[in-house]
Amino acid sequence: MKCTGTIDVRDVDESSIxxxxxxxxxxxxxxxxxxxxxxxxxxxxxxxxRKPFRLDYIRTPPIAQFHRDLASFVNMEIARVVPGxxxxxxxxxxxxxxxxxxxLITALSHYTEVLAIEGRGxxxxxxxxxxxxxxxxxxxxxxxxxxxxxxxxxxxxxxLDHFDYQYGNRHDVAGIIRVAHQYDIxxxxxGAYSVGxxxxxxxxIGADFxxxxxxxxxxxxAPSGMLATTSEWAGRVFRTTGxxxxxxxxxxxxxEIGMMGCTLMGVTLMGMMASFPHVRERVTHWExxxxxxxxxxxxxxSIEGTLIKSEYPRNHTLTRVDTTGSFDRVAQVHKxxxxxxSSALKGKGIAGIIPGATKVWKFNTYGMTGSQAEYLAxxxxxxxxxxxxxxxx
Amino acid sequence: xxxxxxxxxxxxxxxxxxxxxxxxxxAPQHALDExxxxxxxxxxxxxxxxxxxxxEELA
Numbered sequence: 001m002k003c004t005g006t007i008d009v010r011d012v013d014e015s016s017i018x019x020x021x022x023x024x025x026x027x028x029x030x031x032x033x034x035x036x037x038x039x040x041x042x043x044x045x046x047x048x049x050r051k052p053f054r055l056d057y058i059r060t061p062p063i064a065q066f067h068r069d070l071a072s073f074v075n076m077e078i079a080r081v082v083p084g085x086x087x088x089x090x091x092x093x094x095x096x097x098x099x100x101x102x103x104l105i106t107a108l109s110h111y112t113e114v115l116a117i118e119g120r121g122x123x124x125x126x127x128x129x130x131x132x133x134x135x136x137x138x139x140x141x142x143x144x145x146x147x148x149x150x151x152x153x154x155x156x157x158x159x160l161d162h163f164d165y166q167y168g169n170r171h172d173v174a175g176i177i178r179v180a181h182q183y184d185i186x187x188x189x190x191g192a193y194s195v196g197x198x199x200x201x202x203x204x205i206g207a208d209f210x211x212x213x214x215x216x217x218x219x220x221x222a223p224s225g226m227l228a229t230t231s232e233w234a235g236r237v238f239r240t241t242g243x244x245x246x247x248x249x250x251x252x253x254x255x256e257i258g259m260m261g262c263t264l265m266g267v268t269l270m271g272m273m274a275s276f277p278h279v280r281e282r283v284t285h286w287e288x289x290x291x292x293x294x295x296x297x298x299x300x301x302s303i304e305g306t307l308i309k310s311e312y313p314r315n316h317t318l319t320r321v322d323t324t325g326s327f328d329r330v331a332q333v334h335k336x337x338x339x340x341x342s343s344a345l346k347g348k349g350i351a352g353i354i355p356g357a358t359k360v361w362k363f364n365t366y367g368m369t370g371s372q373a374e375y376l377a378x379x380x381x382x383x384x385x386x387x388x389x390x391x392x393x
Numbered sequence: 394x395x396x397x398x399x400x401x402x403x404x405x406x407x408x409x410x411x412x413x414x415x416x417x418x419x420a421p422q423h424a425l426d427e428x429x430x431x432x433x434x435x436x437x438x439x440x441x442x443x444x445x446x447x448x449e450e451l452a
Binding site for chain 1 (some may be wrong): 407
């Protein structure tokens with residue numbers, strides 16, 4: 001079926017259980033879908049934009065209130081919406097990093113943090129991970145000491161992911177931030193895999209900046225996200241224009257330089273806002289999400305030769321699994337080779353695994369119902385049995 | 394056609410959205426239980442009312 005012309009209808013989530021590791025937390029709520037119908041036109045939120053002509057001042061629809069609600073949601077003081085978490089990283093990098101500055105990330109940081117630093121000419125140094133793929137405060141302290149010796153000054157900034165994209169492992173963000181603050185290093189908490197799916201308290205964690213992703217974890221269209229901070233840093237990261245142009249003598253009111261003026265001027269913001277009441281409520285059900293994830297992880301672990309590469313027991317619904325010793329063994333002799341697995345999953349209504357992947361792959365159970373989790377668990381076991389792998393009950 | 398028709402179009406689209414969500418929640422087998430069936434029936438009834446409004450507006 002076509003939407004129009006050469007564009008197919010996308011019905012992945014209507015026809016399948018989607019376990020794509022990056023997609024599930026960004027699926028829209030019914031209210032966001034309805035907002036999309038009504039606000040799809042370009043600058044659709046600007047009908048009632050009045051002086052001082054800035055997105056976060058618009059009262060109809062209630063965008064100003066939404067900004068206050070967002071800050072409160074992560075227990076920070078000031079928040080802005082941004083076109084994706086990456087633009088939040090970039091805004092902070094632009095405000096803090098000068099060429100040659102040492103900047104810390106971790107061995108499990110997302111690539112967009114690297115790009116934000118590289119764009120400013122910062123020098124990247126990584127906090128190593130442990131053998132279990134965890135970032136600890138001890139390693140952070142050690143790396144800060146090393147970098148300080150190397151550059152004769154402490155790092156300018158630390159980017160820290162609460163849950164990493166590779167393993168979905170939980171890292172000791174509060175402990176690491178405590179260490180960083182001992183060296184006066186401000187910390188950006190990357191909540192792309194936490195803000196919107198589990199409770200996040202920026203003050204309790206001690207973060208200077210909290211970044212969230214609308215399209216990854218807040219049931220919003222892409223690109224959307226949020227950047228929240230304290231009143232201490234707001235003036236720097238949300239600094240306003242002060243320029244007067246030379247010929248026309250124009251000035252630009254209170255537009256924020258780091259935000260490039262207004263950010264989400266239409267359907268992305270309205271989707272995010274429409275989902276927000278549900279998002280605020282759903283974070284209280286994180287334990288149920290973990291329980292659903294456990295059903296699936298346990299099923300995979302019951303298949304001979306399968307290894308869970310993420311920390312166990314799981315603290316997140318995104319999990320990395322190694323099936324080199326199970327499904328990949330089948331692939332070696334199957335007529336469809338590596339495609340047998342994704343093909344078998346598709347045949348049973350499961351989507352989101354890269355076609356051909358049979359060695360190391362990731363999945364995410366977030367947002368599925370209990371019965372969908374049970375179905376998925378049974379599907380993995382069934383595919384194993386159908387292909388001669390031993391399964392423990 | 395009037396403002397009433399505009400409202401009926403949006404309301405109809407929203408009702409269809411609720412049915413779409415039901416498809417998502419029950420994927421991939423779409424084996425609806427009785428309460429889900431009842432909910433879809435009620436959405437369809439409401440949708441028919443909106444369609445009736447549109448037909449009236451067209452007349």
